[in-house]
Amino acid sequence: MEKQKDKILIVDDVELNRAILCELFAGDYEILEADNGKTAVELMQQYHEEIAIVLMDIVMPIMNGLEALEIMNAKGLTEKTPIFLITAESSNDAISKGFRLGVVDVVLKPFNPDNICQRVNNIIELYRYRYKLENLVQEQMNKIEKQNEQLRNFNVAMIDTLSTIVEFRDCESGQHVQRIRQLTKIMLKELGRQNAEYKMSDKTIEDISMAAALHDIGKIAIPDYILNKPGRLTAEEFAIMKEHTLYGCEILESIDSLKQNKEQYRYHYNICRWHHEKWDGSGYPDGLIGKEIPIYAQIVALADCYDALTSVRCYKGAFTHEESVKMIEKGECGAFSPDLLQCFLKIAPSLPEILQSDDGLPAVVYHYQHPNTEKFSGKKCYSCDMDKNSRVARLLEIEREK
Structure with a gap:
């Protein structure tokens, strides 16, 4: 079990900046301070196992922040410790180099203390979840050689943990993934009843519903300033956001235990990659048309669309159930399969009673x-x-x- 990290390292040559950050976090963490990169490297060597996060300026005497970061990386000191750059240096070259060196976020001065607290605490919790998951993986991998059932149980636990991480980063209320699972299962069963072409076994429906939980796992790789932006995304920001479908596939490819069950892995991969494709070919990332999109990926797309409409998000309020159904029916949220749309409209009247809403928080x-x-x-x-x-x-x- 990894030791709980209880220190924050603040690196800035301006004492006032260090003092403000110190007072923000002193109630919950022990604060380490450095006024240049060289001292920061020394403190990281001494305390890196106990440091939860590093908040570092770029422009400093003796050794600047990027030079210090290069040394920390070379010594393997940043593998389990997130680095924030808090700096007035706004050049694209410096910021890009910071991200290449593994920086998780950049905050430009002058900064808003409330926002920094939220972002820093979110990243710290994200890393705690991440290494909690890694410990769980290591423990379970020693047992799955003997019992296939243990592997399946582990996969369920892993999917729950990963989906929780996504919701935490995306500032969701905690029920989004559960509703997507439930909606997917309901529509798979109803579509099979309406059309024999789409009829599936209970096990397949369960596997697909489980895979639906990880449809947005790629959002882990999307920067916070885009993921939780309250207003409309710019074209450049939306282009980055669309990459979450591909990032998600890369993450799934790195999970060996998922790939041991090829059929279930295929559901995970296809849903993750294609849950933003549209029936008329206007979706992304591959612009698939019609039945080129697996029916289960289409279902997750519709479930995700309905839940997004009826939920409060950082960029919008919640539409009513009736408004959301009409918007989907009229094609205001993109084109869906006629068969799938017919299935959705049939079950729509019962959805408010079936789904547990977390509105009202x-x-x-x-x-x-x-x-x-x-x-x-x-x-x-x-x-x-x-x-x-x-x-x-x-x-x-x-x-x-x-």
């Missing part, structure tokens, strides 16, 4: 006031009111006088 709104004002405000805030004698207040007063 209070939205959390974050506000930030400059530290020179009296206090932080909002429904939730990660920092207490500023004490006049606090380190940040003292340093701000020095800066004001300068």
